[in-house]
Amino acid sequence: MLRFIGRRLLVAIPTLFLVVTVAFFMMRAAPGSPFDMERKLAPEILKNVQAKYGMNRPLGEQYVRYLADVAHGDLGPSLKYKDKTVLQILQENYAVSLVLGLSAILIASVVGIVLGVLAALRQNRAVDYGVMALAIGGVCIPTFVTAPLLVLLFASTLGLLPSAGWNGGALPNLILPIAVLALPQIAIISRLTRAGMIEVLHSNYVRTARAKGLPEHRIVMRHALRAAILPLVSYLGPACAGLITGSLVVERIFNLPGLGKFFVISALQRDYTVVMGMVIFYAALILVLNLLADLIYAALDPRVRLA
């Protein structure tokens, strides 16, 4: 177990190294610089500013120096936001994204599992068809369609919910963004649960449980469900990637002060260090979640041995 974690962490290092390298050189290859402004800086001032950030050195040297800094946990200062380090910016903005992502995945799991189980128990009947139609809709209707349509309906037309803004995380402000993020996940989770449940309900140990005379709800809740939701655990990593992609759209549409909104703006402004910091942060997050998924999977399924 410990050896497994250790090995996975060892593999994570070259992955992160690759992420840093590719992102570094892509960012530097972009035309323009963080010091392009409306009014051009005087050449001497520009030189001074570049020297301050070590950007007058050869690119290779900057790269090596940046790698060394990152290895020490130092992501450097922001080039656009004066007096702020990248770490500070990450700290100030991750909470919004975290709240949105976590609530969305929790709600999606609960709703998706319930719908999936219901559909599996009523296979090929009205409930099943309803859930599957919803699942197809959830997969085919992208977040940037659901978000404006829901705003149009609930905010502009009915006036029930605010159309945008964070407002200190007040509940009415959270409902629409979380719903938009959760919908596609509900679709996928209910589909996975349904498929897993149908398979498990035909397995031998469920037949044994039936033969023992256990009541149906016990069979479903205690015996079948545990095995049926196993595929969900391996979906954790892709789900996280999907939520991150979704959050880029959602934070923009609802004007929320999260990391996703920051990323696009920083990339367009050539804020090298901030962009790099966020890429590293997200890459690490996905690596950790994938590792976590494997560990949970092994804990739930005794047939899996971690080696």
Place this chain on the structure above:
Amino acid sequence: MSTGILVPGSTKGAELMERAVKGRSLWDDARRRLLRNKAAVAGMVTLAVLALAALVGPYLAPYAYDAINKEDVWVAPLTHGHLLGTDSLGRDLLARLLIGLRVSLAIGLVATGVSLVIGVAWGAVAGFVGGRIDETMMRIVDVLYSLPFIFFVILLMVTFGSNIILIFVAIGAVEWLTMSRIVRGQTLALKHKEFVEAARALGLGSGAIIARHIVPNLLGPVVVYVTLTIPAVILAESFLSFLGLGVQPPMASLGTLIANGAQDMELAWWLLVFPSVLMVVTLMSFNFIGDGLRDALDPKDR
């Protein structure tokens, strides 16, 4: 059919023999199953209509997609001779939908083509050669899998500016990973089959065996995955366009149309609703076809 005696060498006899011998191939079977699937057929018909509209529609539309008309700004549908209304610059929405659909479909096809070529080549070589090369190649895929790809696509667009060719390449380069895994798995299963051994016995090299014998036999799962990749690519492009990083105005894709519609939706609901509906219908058609093909080609679920 009992009219004549089968005389060897007579044309009629040969014809009858041939008919009797001809069995139902895997593809015949698959086609029959696919045509029995109502959702898949509906998807194919819808898609054929949409593709035709995207191909010839822009030439037939009464307005050009980029024709600005300051007189008829935000015209509601079915008024002033605009079937679906106009946008903030007075451009006809129908004309813009047709050109947007064309751009989105083209990106879907070309980027999927890119991912198909890379994925099939990568997976087939890794699976066929095996050993350390296989391990290295698939390890690279694993590493790429765990990258936050959307960020790299965004960085690419920012770095090289948005042009359509780059969108093709960027998205195609991202989507080949799953394809290569599927192809590798299939190749591993195929490479010890007798017909590969026979080809080797005939003196064919590895390259020729991969190209002539392995790849044609992979088609089934690859076709299924391709029909599911196209909508994923259309979605990815629209996502970029929505963030303002994709297709640049006055060109349009379904994503840019939805993004513009979302900005103006309080004034002109049609600018949001019609592109959204078109987008969803397109994606659904592809998904129905993909699901239908999977059911048709996968003998497990028969």
